[in-house]
Amino acid sequence: MTPEQVYAASRQIFELADKDDVELAMWPNGLKAQRQARVVVTNYREHWEITAIPHETGTRISLVAETEANGFRQFARNPAPYEVFFARLDFLLGKTHRWMSCEEYHEEIQHHPTWGRNEHWWCLFADDKAPPQPLMVGQGH
Numbered sequence: 383m384t385p386e387q388v389y390a391a392s393r394q395i396f397e398l399a400d401k402d403d404v405e406l407a408m409w410p411n412g413l414k415a416q417r418q419a420r421v422v423v424t425n426y427r428e429h430w431e432i433t434a435i436p437h438e439t440g441t442r443i444s445l446v447a448e449t450e451a452n453g454f455r456q457f458a459r460n461p462a463p464y465e466v467f468f469a470r471l472d473f474l475l476g477k478t479h480r481w482m483s484c485e486e487y488h489e490e491i492q493h494h495p496t497w498g499r500n501e502h503w504w505c506l507f508a509d510d511k512a513p514p515q516p517l518m519v520g521q522g523h
Contacts, residue, residue: 385434391474476516
């Protein structure tokens with residue numbers, strides 16, 4: 383897979399999650415995504431930075447996720463948002479046949495305490511649409 387394929391799939395992940403509330407922008411080192419929601423009186427935002435760098439064995443992908451509520455920012459404190467992102471990325475790149483929905487995400491958190499708390503990532507006021515098929519059909523194993 384190439385960095386361009388990673389960025390195309392990443393864009394689709396965010397657009398499927400919440401197209402109306404996500405802003406996407408390419409920057410010199412990758413893709414930035416910001417999703418926002420208004421929760422009661424709190425302005426809530428998710429900030430994501432995806433970097434895909436060509437490597438001799440394929441493409442190395444780096445993901446940084448932060449939340450922001452009323453101006454206070456913090457990094458993701460558990461693996462759940464990363465697990466969901468990479469599960470969805472693997473599906474879109476044809477590496478798996480499973481798209482992780484918000485319902486599955488919530489079940490995973492309850493059954494796997496190591497995933498951390500059930501925070502808002504991905505599913506707070508989100509559309510949670512699934513793609514009709516992977517971007518790279520026939521690549522799965």
